[in-house]
Amino acid sequence: MTLNYIKIEKEYVELYSPYSGNCFNNGEEEFEGEDDPTCLFIYLGGAGLWGYISPKVEALLKDLDMEDMEDMGPKIISKLLTIDGGVVFECNDGWNGTNWFAFAPALEE
Known part of the structure; x- marks a missing residue:
């Protein structure tokens, strides 16, 4: 199943x-993705860049031969992931x- 949207x-x-x-x-301080095992990715649209990409997502995309995330937007990646x-x-x-x-439930790596 693809990610719920x-x-x-x-x-x-x-x-x-x-x-x-x-x-x-929350408009002030943002939690860092690498500090939370449930965070899959963060994309900052105003800046047009990835704020965080989890190792889990990188591995899944590599398995799909989609290693260059910089060229893909979050909408495409969300449709590719099945977690x-x-x-x-x-x-x-x-x-x-x-x-x-x-986000996704934290799983053992």
Whole structure:
């Protein structure tokens, strides 16, 4: 199953990982993806760059012969990934653009 997709239209919402409870987007301080084993990726739309890509996602994309994530947007990657319980949030961050956050239950590597 591909990642479940949730689009949040309201600007500047607090966004928490549904699995760890860590806050990733609150308008002030953002939690770092590498500090949370449930974070799959973070894409910062206003800057047009990847804020974080988990080793799990990199390995899955490598298995699909899709190693150059820089050329792929978060929408494409979200459709390529098949992770049980995975969810991706597309968040309207006002003038900062659209940010994407993806999570899945933490699994043993």
